[in-house]
Amino acid sequence: MLKNYFKIAIAVLKRRKFFTFISLFGISFTLTILIVLTAFIDKVIGDDYPDKKRDRSLYINRIEENGKDNNSSATLSFSFLTRYAGSLKTAEKMTIFSEFRGTNTYVNNKKISINYKYTDANYWDILEYQFLEGKPFTRQQVDNGEKVAVISADIKKEYFGDVASVVGKYIEADNVQYRVSGVVKSLPITSYMLYSDIYLPYTVSKKAYKGTGYKGEYMAILLAPSKADVAKMHDEYEQVVGKIPMESKEFTEIHSHADSYVVGYVNTGNEKKSGMLYALTAIGSFVFLFMLLPTLNLVNINITRIMERSSEIGVRKAFGASSGTLVYQFIVENIILTLLGGVIGFILSVIALYFINEMNLIANLELTINFTVLFCGLVVCLFFGLLSGVYPAWRMSKLNVVNALKAQ
Amino acid sequence: MYRHLFKLIWNKRKQNFLLMSEMLVSFLVIFAVFTLLVYYYQNYKKPMGFDYEHVWVISYSNGDKNPNGDSLKLFYEILKRDIRAMPEVKAVGQMSPNIPFSSNSMQNGFRYKGKVVESVNDYKVDDSYKDVLHLKILEGRWFNKGDAVAHTRPVLINNGLREKLFGKEPVVGKIIEDRQIIGVVADTKFKGDYTSAGFASYSRIDTSNIHWIDRLLVNVTADAGPAFEGRLYKKVAGYIENSNVEIEHLVNKRKSINYFALVPIIVLSIVSCFLIINVALGLFGVLWYNINRRRGEIGLRRAIGATGRSVASQLVIESMILATFSLIIGTFFAVQFPLLNVFDLPTSVYMTALVLSIIFIYLLVLICAFYPGRQAAAIYPAVALHEE
Numbered sequence: 001m002l003k004n005y006f007k008i009a010i011a012v013l014k015r016r017k018f019f020t021f022i023s024l025f026g027i028s029f030t031l032t033i034l035i036v037l038t039a040f041i042d043k044v045i046g047d048d049y050p051d052k053k054r055d056r057s058l059y060i061n062r063i064e065e066n067g068k069d070n071n072s073s074a075t076l077s078f079s080f081l082t083r084y085a086g087s088l089k090t091a092e093k094m095t096i097f098s099e100f101r102g103t104n105t106y107v108n109n110k111k112i113s114i115n116y117k118y119t120d121a122n123y124w125d126i127l128e129y130q131f132l133e134g135k136p137f138t139r140q141q142v143d144n145g146e147k148v149a150v151i152s153a154d155i156k157k158e159y160f161g162d163v164a165s166v167v168g169k170y171i172e173a174d175n176v177q178y179r180v181s182g183v184v185k186s187l188p189i190t191s192y193m194l195y196s197d198i199y200l201p202y203t204v205s206k207k208a209y210k211g212t213g214y215k216g217e218y219m220a221i222l223l224a225p226s227k228a229d230v231a232k233m234h235d236e237y238e239q240v241v242g243k244i245p246m247e248s249k250e251f252t253e254i255h256s257h258a259d260s261y262v263v264g265y266v267n268t269g270n271e272k273k274s275g276m277l278y279a280l281t282a283i284g285s286f287v288f289l290f291m292l293l294p295t296l297n298l299v300n301i302n303i304t305r306i307m308e309r310s311s312e313i314g315v316r317k318a319f320g321a322s323s324g325t326l327v328y329q330f331i332v333e334n335i336i337l338t339l340l341g342g343v344i345g346f347i348l349s350v351i352a353l354y355f356i357n358e359m360n361l362i363a364n365l366e367l368t369i370n371f372t373v374l375f376c377g378l379v380v381c382l383f384f385g386l387l388s389g390v391y392p393a394w395r396m397s398k399l400n401v402v403n404a405l406k407a408q
Numbered sequence: 409m410y411r412h413l414f415k416l417i418w419n420k421r422k423q424n425f426l427l428m429s430e431m432l433v434s435f436l437v438i439f440a441v442f443t444l445l446v447y448y449y450q451n452y453k454k455p456m457g458f459d460y461e462h463v464w465v466i467s468y469s470n471g472d473k474n475p476n477g478d479s480l481k482l483f484y485e486i487l488k489r490d491i492r493a494m495p496e497v498k499a500v501g502q503m504s505p506n507i508p509f510s511s512n513s514m515q516n517g518f519r520y521k522g523k524v525v526e527s528v529n530d531y532k533v534d535d536s537y538k539d540v541l542h543l544k545i546l547e548g549r550w551f552n553k554g555d556a557v558a559h560t561r562p563v564l565i566n567n568g569l570r571e572k573l574f575g576k577e578p579v580v581g582k583i584i585e586d587r588q589i590i591g592v593v594a595d596t597k598f599k600g601d602y603t604s605a606g607f608a609s610y611s612r613i614d615t616s617n618i619h620w621i622d623r624l625l626v627n628v629t630a631d632a633g634p635a636f637e638g639r640l641y642k643k644v645a646g647y648i649e650n651s652n653v654e655i656e657h658l659v660n661k662r663k664s665i666n667y668f669a670l671v672p673i674i675v676l677s678i679v680s681c682f683l684i685i686n687v688a689l690g691l692f693g694v695l696w697y698n699i700n701r702r703r704g705e706i707g708l709r710r711a712i713g714a715t716g717r718s719v720a721s722q723l724v725i726e727s728m729i730l731a732t733f734s735l736i737i738g739t740f741f742a743v744q745f746p747l748l749n750v751f752d753l754p755t756s757v758y759m760t761a762l763v764l765s766i767i768f769i770y771l772l773v774l775i776c777a778f779y780p781g782r783q784a785a786a787i788y789p790a791v792a793l794h795e796e
Contacts, residue, residue, distance in 0.1 A: 026690070103653060
């Protein structure tokens with residue numbers, strides 16, 4: 001029986017090639033866009049290289065001070081983080097690192113732009129960078145203020161050219177020579193908290209990191225001993241921040257949060273405007289509008305197609321087919337159509353992602369297909385396909401045979 | 409005739425309802441895209457307002473070692489004089505971190521006669537800044553040495569702010585709170601080609617804020633290359649002790665800020681292009697099918713003397729009436745944007761976008777209905793009636 005339905009379905013799809021094309025185009029194209037969009041979001045905020053312990057980490061990346069007519073928001077100072085974030089009892093480990101900043105170096109009359117970041121030794125424990133060669137700098141080296149650097153694979157290629165090993169060689173940045181201690185796999189700039197070309201010990205920082213102001217250029221990651229402690233750690237930091245004295249008289253409130261990666265990532269630096277809400281509304285309304293059109297289209301086309309087949313339904317009914325059998329047949333047809341669309345959509349997304357990766361819009365950002373999304377997209381298509389294809393068919397199967405036959 | 413068409417549409421209201429909602433949603437999507445495109449285009453058409461071709465930016469840190477504002481000022485004067493003395497350099501200026509084509513911004517508010525403008529970009533600059541970027545002074549004058557002793561803080565504002573706040577009133581010499589306006593500068597698109605110039609005010613770097621000023625702008629000759637850049641770099645890095653120095657070119661900064669403005673628009677356009685193709689195919693399919701179902705009716709009309717042209721135009725006009733209904737509803741939603749001032753865009757942008765999208769939807773429906781209409785016109789009455 002199923003085999004027969006399958007044959008009928010293929011025959012129907014072939015008979016009205018134009019309509020089939022429209023349905024398939026709609027389904028596959030919608031899926032492609034959804035997959036590309038989510039692949040991007042997934043990569044930008046969901047990628048767990050190099051912070052593999054993300055589920056038990058909290059990120060502190062901003063401090064906001066508010067007064068009557070004075071709002072200011074910035075990254076934090078080294079001393080603030082050691083003093084307050086460092087005092088948490090629930091945190092197992094903490095790393096403090098600066099935002100990346102740019103500088104130039106001039107090699108052989110060529111200019112190279114280098115982004116640098118200062119970190120402590122814990123940074124290399126908490127974050128699991130993949131070392132292509134060498135090793136990170138140690139606590140000892142940081143304490144001694146040694147001029148060592150971990151560099152990214154990209155800058156190795158740009159600065160040294162195609163050489164096998166650069167560990168022990170010197171790289172000049174900002175007029176200072178640093179000895180290379182290791183090379184790590186490059187990150188895309190979209191992971192802006194962790195991205196850099198060279199990583200240096202904070203003790204060699206030219207800017208005084210000992211200043212006592214609250215604002216500076218540092219951020220921190222707190223690591224909880226287990227997933228269950230993350231909420232406790234978050235609350236403890238809120239409490240600590242609540243007790244901090246104001247830095248100056250012009251301010252009346254201090255806000256700083258230890259947030260999960262995603263919340264920290266979309267932080268706008270304004271307590272009143274939640275970055276998360278912003279991002280969700282923007283993406284949500286885009287996806288909604290975007291899905292609404294193809295759905296309407298699919299429903300429209302499906303209803304039209306079913307009307308066309310009223311005589312077929314009439315004949316089947318006249319020969320004794322029940323409503324159940326008819327509905328079953330249309331379900332099979334719809335599933336076949338949706339699956340076909342899914343397959344085409346999958347192929348299209350592979351091609352689209354390949355081209356996007358090839359174009360290298362953002363260096364080191366490799367997009368991949370998210371299969372959950374593919375599945376969800378298919379389910380949504382199937383749902384609307386059934387709603388628009390099977391429901392009218394069922395209604396029609398309830399019609400009197402005479403009327404259905406006469407419709408033609 | 410139109411009453412007759414309305415009746416035909418009303419008889420098939422269920423199916424037409426779906427068609428109409430599809431047109432309505434497409435109209436809203438197109439309206440959003442056109443609004444953005446028109447806004448970008450309007451900004452793009454306006455002049456840049458300053459020269460960036462051969463301007464380099466030097467960022468430095470740690471320039472604030474000296475606690476005394478006056479001696480710090482002197483310290484920078486010497487550095488600027490030294491840089492100016494290099495043969496490749498035409499002009500040097502100093503400014504706050506919100507340099508052209510950077511995402512960094514500092515804003516303050518202006519109040520005048522009850523009108524408030526909150527988002528005024530505030531640029532702290534020095535006396536030679538105008539010559540580095542070749543700013544155009546429309547009224548009044550630029551800063552000079554004498555302003556150091558003025559007891560109300562002298563400021564210049566840009567033309568946009570002048571029109572918004574003062575309209576046609578003369579502004580030069582006006583005192584607003586603790587600031588005195590000494591001139592008006594032509595609008596400058598500091599945030600890239602596609603972003604509006606917005607409101608701006610310029611104030612002079614003085615001994616109270618020189619501590620956090622950390623950018624130098626250098627206008628160089630056309631033949632200044634990497635070798636000179638290396639020398640310039642060493643000069644600054646050698647002069648300011650323990651400083652992190654970076655040199656960037658405004659040409660490149662412009663490229664990257666434009667890139668970030670354009671990429672979302674391009675992605676959006678590609679996506680909506682596909683959406684529209686999708687919708688067009690759908691409309692086409694449904695109209696085509698409807699006409700095939702009405703062969704009997706059309707055959708009858710032809711038999712009693714209707715011309716092919718009048719049959720075709722009936723079908724096209726029917727679709728156009730459907731489109732008009734959705735456009736009326738869509739326009740109702742669309743005009744809420746300028747009325748409620750949702751995104752702070754000029755009304756002209758919305759209006760242009762509205763007109764464009766109405767034309768677009770009509771064209772789309774016309775094209776989709778045209779071929780089925782032609783087909784209907786070709787129906788032979790004998791054949792059609794025989795089938796019945």
